[in-house]
Amino acid sequence: MLGCQLIKKESENLLIKGIIVETEAYSQEEPSCHGHKSRTHRNETLFAEPGRFYVYITFGIHYCLNVVTGKKNWANGVLIRSLAIPNEHEKSAAGPGLLTKRYGLNRNHDNLEVSINNGLWISKGFTTKEFGKIIQTTRIGITKAKHLPWRWYIQNSRSISKRVKGDLTPSLNDSWRPSLRETL
DNA sequence: CACAAGATTCCG
């Protein structure tokens, strides 16, 4: 998903478009995943078929956006941690709680299918080569399974919002599709 | 039932 765009249709004339520059993966077999221990009202969407948004509240205050990537009944998700929005301040969506605030996302968007028909989708449009190297590290802000190197981000992504000139015009035929994780 | 902890952010 790195280098792809998260797009939300705000109105007939307004799209919010940001380039995904930081992600983390979570999976049921490791203890930092919400679906590791139990299946509850909060995390139910993580167990749905892949290709839906999973939105949850963290610390009672902030919303975090994930894309469900595992097969049905197996909790796998990718947390979108940071976006670069062209022509906006570099910090406008630089954090999982900040990007949902910028996009106006909340629990009403939980369980929504990733689709242009729902006004919230992911489109290709850039290759990461245009931006920089992809760096892989351990995940941030967790206390369990800290050793797993399941965080990826685009190096020097802070400057992308300035480097990308003009409007992002994604092709509707070029939408991102989740790939089913068959193993585990 | 009473806590504690959490995939965060902001302020000092």
Add this chain to the structure above:
DNA sequence: GGAATCTTGTGC
């Protein structure tokens, strides 16, 4: 470093 504030897990 601490607070804000909701959901879930644990323990008595």
